[in-house]
Amino acid sequence: xxxxxxxxxxxxxxxxxxxxxxxxxxxxxxxxxxxxxxxxxxxxxxxxxxxxxxxxxxxxxxxxxxxxxxxxxxxxxxxxxxxxxxxxxxxxxxxxxxxxxxxxxxxxxxxxxxxxxxxxxxxxxxxxxxxxxxxxxxxxxxx
Numbered sequence: 841x842x843x844x845x846x847x848x849x850x851x852x853x854x855x856x857x858x859x860x861x862x863x864x865x866x867x868x869x870x871x872x873x874x875x876x877x878x879x880x881x882x883x884x885x886x887x888x889x890x891x892x893x894x895x896x897x898x899x900x901x902x903x904x905x906x907x908x909x910x911x912x913x914x915x916x917x918x919x920x921x922x923x924x925x926x927x928x929x930x931x932x933x934x935x936x937x938x939x940x941x942x943x944x945x946x947x948x949x950x951x952x953x954x955x956x957x958x959x960x961x962x963x964x965x966x967x968x969x970x971x972x973x974x975x976x977x978x979x980x981x982x983x
Contacts, residue, residue, distance in 0.1 A: 906956035916943020
């Protein structure tokens with residue numbers, strides 16, 4: 841009779857141990873994902889550019905080629921938006937979003953980026969790079 845009781849006690853403890861192991865596993869996965877998310881912080885930058893108005897068309901062609909190539913071939917280049925001031929189209933602002941700073945560092949070493957820099961070096965009158973924090977975004981689905 842005593843052996844039967846001992847066996848029941850062991851059986852009751854096993855589910856508790858199993859539950860503890862499962863909880864530990866879930867917590868480990870949860871903290872692991874949070875740590876990875878914290879390590880991979882997107883790099884967001886604004887490039888404020890003033891282009892020689894006489895070379896604006898050539899500049900826009902070079903910019904569009906560089907942007908589309910970067911997004912197509914570089915996994916770490918997430919977003920480019922380039923806009924021109926309506927009152928002065930030679931004032932261009934580019935929103936760039938990279939997966940992280942390592943993706944940006946890789947981007948500036950690529951052949952297509954170096955080609956762009958070489959092509960536009962005499963077109964750009966002013967360049968200001970501003971690192972920013974993305975505080976929110978909203979867009980319609982499938983856009």
